[in-house]
Amino acid sequence: MDEKRRKLKFRASRRGFREMDLIMGQFAERHIGSMDDEELAEFERLLATPDWEVYAWIIGNKSVPANYAGPVMDRLLAFEYDPRA
Template structure:
């Protein structure tokens, strides 16, 4: 098993501690599955998403609000189509 570098480890930690349970599950499981293969640009995009208020990102995920063009990108596209396990 490849050891996760410190930056990815910290991002993964932040993904699992969002502020409300649903976002913990979505962002945490997404990070567990994708962060190890993210490029530098994708890591920057993921960091930006983690810095965005949870309720805003959640509204994009559930389709209550459109994604602003300045947030569109490959990581968010994958997150929007990600199917998490709500029972985890």
């Protein structure tokens, strides 16, 4: 795994908000290896967004703003966290 992917994977699992650590970390573990450069940039942008905003989108309390919609956000919304993993 290249350095950029490793750094993004680390950031995804160390968010500071436990629920997001678990969801984003597991999502990154499963998907980051298959992301192309455009998707990596989208994921990095999501990681730079405040946790509470992204979490509200994930749990359906708020709609995803059009400027955050994309293939990675679609996969994240469809992602099923596995507490046993």
